[in-house]
Amino acid sequence: MSSAYHRKKQPERVRSQLLEVAARLSLEQGIAALTLDAVSQAAGVSKGGLLHHFPNKLALLDGLFDELVARFDRAIEEAMAADKVEKGRFTRAYLTVCFALDQGAEGQGWQALTIALIAEPHLKARWRAWVARRAAEFATTDSSPDCLLARFAADGVWLADLIRSHELDASTRAAMLEKLKALSLA
């Protein structure tokens, strides 16, 4: 009787819909409210349908993580392509992306990622792996203490965005970004 039986099948569409909904819910209600029932219902899919795409809850979180990290990587890649200077290029891209994270519709998803990231030991390990890979990749251009410090500061700003602990006006943010970018060249 349900419509999904009869509508055209579009597995990857449903899959991404599920991820999107999962991100939204974990942001709005907190990670604890992320139940399979809630996700499937909000996505207009039955629970069985959800479990067809993701065999268990952990797999759903993993999928969420992979998706968002992939976006993060793409954004960084993009920012790096627009940067001619080799030295500190990765760091500047990282800064740019981090500062822009909470802007736009995509920002919401990032926040959900972070929350899960810090709360879940499992995802914590995967993020660690990402950092290690990137650090090794750009060891020759971005391993200076100043670059590292700049990236840490970006993390701090991003954390503040996440918690909404500081109200920053745009000009202050812009000034900070410039200052940190300068640091990546020092």
Next chain:
Amino acid sequence: MSSAYHRKKQPERVRSQLLEVAARLSLEQGIAALTLDAVSQAAGVSKGGLLHHFPNKLALLDGLFDELVARFDRAIEEAMAADKVEKGRFTRAYLTVCFALDQGAEGQGWQALTIALIAEPHLKARWRAWVARRAAEFATTDSSPDCLLARFAADGVWLADLIRSHELDASTRAAMLEKLKALSLA
């Protein structure tokens, strides 16, 4: 039959024991594993005993939060007392405390706080209040963009400690700390 019936009653001892265990568990197993059963059992207390001290789970988290923020405040107060220069004094104290957080036995508790902080919307609001209070309190000495940036960087380092995403050697850490302290005077 259980020993707690016969041992000397020491309510505040049991209470702090419960908080300590709660902090440890949420760190080791993630916030999701923080169940009343697990906490009470690990603390060698019955569930009823736990609920005698904290009427519900939220009260337990609040107690944890209060305890840890109080420690944080004391540590900052201490660091400020040892600083003669007025300008940026709060920021330097914040830096010192943040950089020292994961050292020593106390560090574990802080990490648990953070996790709960970001995951729980309720605690997020309380932390926001703390930040706002402190910011207002030291508006005249620590409100410059440089001070703010230094504190954000400290948050980033602290986050890295929390996730264990970066392996920093002691000398690099020390250099960073000095650099940020200098920023608080600029």
Next chain:
DNA sequence: TTAAAGATACCGTCTGGACGGTTTGTCAAG
């Protein structure tokens, strides 16, 4: 060309266990 034969994409229900919280009972201290 087409129709059988899987394979894939779902639906809807059920269950076993976990978990927050309650209640009642017990012991010890003042």
Next chain:
DNA sequence: CTTGACAAACCGTCCAGACGGTATCTTTAA
């Protein structure tokens, strides 16, 4: 003997995941 500090059994709810089914797509072979 009263009150605070627990213990222990219990309850209602919620949730992850299993399961058995149905509809649509793809392949294949006559």
